[in-house]
Amino acid sequence: MSAFALRKKLLAQQSQVASPSVDEANVIETGISTDSSKVATTPPKKARKARTTRHTSVERKEAFHRPSELPSDPVSTELSETFQSEVDEAPGSLSPFSVDEENEEYNINSPAQPINLSSFRLSKSNFRKKGNGLCQLKLGEGERLVILGSYGLRVESGEVTVYGATLKASKSVSWVHAPQSHALPVIRxxxxxxxxxxxxxxxxxxKxxxxxxxxxxxxxxxxxxxxSDGKDSRSRETFRILYTSEDGPKRAVLQDLKSPAEWNREMAAFIASKDLAPSIMITGPKSSGKSTFGKILTNRLLTRTHTHARRPSNRGIVVLDLDPGQPEYCGAGQIALVLVTKPVLSPxxxxxxxxxxxxxxxSHALASLSPASDPELYIEMALDLITHYRNxxxxxxxVINTPGWIQGTGLDLLVSLIGELRPSEVIYMSQTGPADAVEALGGACNATRFSTLPSHPNQISLRTAIHLRSMQTMAYFHAEPAVPENSGIDFRWVQKPLTAMAPWQVRFRGASRGIFGFLCYDFQTQPDLVADAINGAVLAVVEIENTKAFRDIKTHQSVPNNLKAEVTPGSVMELDITEVSEAKSPPLSLLQDRITTLTSEGIPFIDTSLGLTLDPRYSRSLGLALVRGIDVENGDLHLLCPITTNQVEDVRTRGGQIILVSGKFDPPSWAYTEDLYFQSQGDEVDGNEGVGSRSRAESIEVDSEDMAGDSTTTSDGSTRSVPWIEILAxxxxxxAGSKVWRVRRDLGRVGNPAG
Known part of the structure; x- marks a missing residue:
């Protein structure tokens, strides 16, 4: 018997399971599959006949499993293998089994069977479509539901848990974003x-x-x-229920969010504790699950029911995000103190x-992705934030989240933070060491409980750490504050390139200039190179609350603002530095001419060659800004940032000033290629600006070439010239030698020779 004939015989022997009877049209419109009972398998790949005929029909039958043979407890299912579907989905069916029987042969070495994600199965009795695109589901005891996409969740009766948060019956809607780049939250x-x-x-x-x-x-x-079906893409549903790992898009790598048993026991101990205001510091190596554990812990503490609550009105959790490289609640290069009053259900x-x-x-701007740039300033910023928390x-x-730098100077910083912040609990997210880090952190916890938990890194690698950081920064500059709606969402996305947005025009020359000055952290730029250094770069927008922010004012040299001018008797430049430094609270305008130097373009530049930094006790970060351009003729900076006019006016009302800080932010290479991708999208959509339509640009795979943005060819074959972009065939x-050179420094690692 040939392999093809044997395969047809095996398919004929399979039992056919009827799908639930429900209105097909309604279910398809809501993105919910009616083929929930079918099990999708990967299309068989061609195999050598000689190898195929060596296996018995019994072995072949074991390669197929009916839904009843899938694991009954999907929570215990381990995603040990990556499954990628290579079959095109049939319209209206999320779990198809369709192959070309004439061209395909059965291969017993096919990938593992799909992972069962949702135990909920759609039927006529547990699903009802309501008006305005709403759908009502009824889940039984112990059932779980995994959804891909963006959706609103409202509990009408009973209670569910999602991402560690317990949601009870309420009229409010909880908004969830569940992309493939992260483990999908499970509704239990x-x-x-x-x-x-x-x-x-x-x-x-x-999207x-x-x-x-x-x-x-x-x-x-x-x-x-x-x-081509005539439906507006914006009217379609934005989510999909996943019954198995094959119910997602083609070639998708899906993983449901799991919390190890050790994590659950530790969080249950926090919930049962009588301490109403615990302070928990989460430490551990990179990619060990610190952010995931912190988010689940925050949601559980936020939605806990405590009978000993003395002040129920104080419903909230404070998060101290001290990881400038992978922050969860602020932009990259910053640390922040955040008040959370609703569950966090999105990346x-x-x-x-x-x-x-x-x-x-x-928040404070370290202007660097690592505390290694200035460990002392990093500690000062953390101390200022913890002071505001205590007051x-x-x-x-x-809940305190820390960086994943646990060796050398990074370990010393963690030990210092434990001594200064004095948390009630320190958790180390790894049970495999390194031993010196565990020993040092445990030794620093004199009056603090120290415990270790197993790491649980995200097994999905669709996006690296630098990709996620770029996505967060790009999303920040494309978010626009808006008037809050009834849904509770108070910002919207701008789906056009940054070059098409109207920038802020900030004067940097004259008496009415809008910024106090510009300074650099970690390195000193020559005055004649300042314009080139900041053009097209990301800067931190920092508010100076008091002149005491310039703590090292005595070290500033008395140089004229006009580099070609001379100091004349009686001029402001002859002001005694001692009088300024000893004044109780001199106005900032008195110091502006004193400590700034004008470049050839007229940009006020603050000399930081001696390592001067702003005092965090008298300054704070307002956000990030992208320098779109410099109008030297009119003396204007063109800035792109989501900072509102009210925020700027509040700074003026308090008598503060704004300084732009440059440092070691990631180069915004994504911003330089937006026009290229946008134009390639618009070349085929006939004036629809590429929004909501599928074209050549959307079909590009996310690979290293796309990330680099080297595709600059238009539909007519011409090539666009883009600043700061290297075009390679x-x-x-x-x-050789054209890549970025990175200087190795002695960061206090063990074993490095002194000197």
């Missing part, structure tokens, strides 16, 4: 629950960022209907601005 219920799902109003805007960068593609649910790049339930109390939020629980390589 212990008793019978009735919940309502609805489309996310901001989902399409976030449309994929027209500007491939970083935002291949993350969300695919549309069930084709663009950081989906909420780049403050949203209802997440408010930034105070204003001392009765709230505190497919077979062209960079010359």
């Amino acid at each position: 219920c212990t008793n019978e629950v009735t919940l309502e799902l609805q489309s996310h109003p901001n989902a399409q805007g976030l 449309d960022l994929g027209t500007l960068s491939p970083l935002f593609r291949k993350l969300w649910r695919e549309s069930l209907s084709s663009p 950081s790049f989906c909420r780049p601005l403050d949203v209802p339930g997440i408010r930034t109390v105070r 204003a939020f001392g009765s709230y629980p505190l 497919r077979n062209q390589k960079r010359g």
Whole structure:
């Protein structure tokens, strides 16, 4: 018997399971599969006949499993193998089994069977479509539900847990973003629950960022209907229920969010504790699950039910985010103190601005992705944030997230933070060492409980750390504050390149200039190179609250603002430095001419050659700004930033000033290629600006070439010239020594020779 005939015989022997009877049209429109009972398998690949005929039919039958043979407890299912579906999905069916029987042969070495994600199965009795695109689901005791995409969740009766948060019956909607780049949150219920799902109003805007960068593609649910069906893409549902790992898009790598048993026991101990305001510091190596554990812990503490609550009005958790490289609640290169009053159910790049339930109390700009740039300044910033916590939020629980730098100077910083912040609990997210780090951290916890937990890194590698950081920064500059709606969402996405946005025009010359000055952290730029250094770069916008922020004012040299002018008797430049430094609170305008030097373009530049930094006690970060251009003729800086006019006016009202700080931020290479991707999208959509339409640009795979942005060819074959972008042909390589040179420094690592 040939392999093809044997395969047909095996398929005929399989039992056919009838799908639930429910209105097909309604179910397809809501993105919910009616083929929930079918099990999709990967299309068989061709195999050698000689090898295929050596196996018996019994062995072949074991390669197929019916739904009843899948693991009954999907929580215990381990995602030990990566499964990629290579079959095109049939319209209206999320779990198809379709192969070309004439051209395909059965291969017993096919990938593992799909992972069972949701135990919930759609039927006529547990699903009902309501008006305005809402759908109502009824889940039984112990059932779980995994959804891909963006959606609103409202519990009508009972209670569910998602991302560690317990959601009870309420009229408010919890908004969830669940992209493929992160583990998908699981909706679990212990008793019978009735919940309502609805489309996310901001989902399409976030997805449309994929027209500007491939970083935002291949993350969300695919549309069930084709663009030619006449339906507006914005009217489609923004989520999809996943029954198995094959119910997602093609070639998708899906993983549900799991919390190890050791994590659950530790968090249960915090919930049961009588300490109403614990402070928990989370430490550990990189990619050990610190952010995931911190987010689940925050949600559980936030939604806990404590009978000993003395002040129920103080419902909230304070998060001290001290990781400038991978921050969860602020932009890269910053640390922040954040008040959380609603569960956090989305990745950081989906909420780049403050949203209802997440408010930034105070933040500082380190202007670097690592504390290694200035460890002393990093400690000072952390101490200022913890002081504000103790003064204003001392009765709230505190969760502290730390960087993954646990060796050398990084370990010394963690030991210092434990001594200064004095947390009640220190958790180390690894049980495999290194031993010197565990010993040092445990030794620093004199009056603090120290414990270790197993690491649980995200097994999905669709985006690296630098990609996620770029996505967060890009999302920040494409978010626009808006008037809060009834849904509680108070910002919207701008789906056009930054070059098409109207920038802030900030004067840097004259008496009415809008900025106090410009300074650099970690390195000193020559005055004649300042314009080139900041043009097209990301800067931190810092508010100077008091002249005491310039703590080292005596070290500033008395040089004239006009480099060609001379100091004349009686001029402001002859002001005695001692009088300024000893004044109780001199006005900032008195110091502006004293400590700034004008470049040839007229940009006020603050000399930091001696390592001068702003005092965190008298300054704070307002956010980030991207320098789009410098108008030397009119003396204007063109800045792009989501900072509102009210924020600037508040600074003026308090008598403060604004300084722009440069440092070691990631180069915004994504911003330089937005026009290229946007134009390639628009070449084929006939004036629709590439929003909500699928074209050649959207079909590009997210690979290293797309990330570098080297595709600059238009539809007519011409090539665009883009500043700061190196254009290479497919077979062209960079010359030797053309990559960025990185200087190795002695960061206090063990074993480095002194001197």
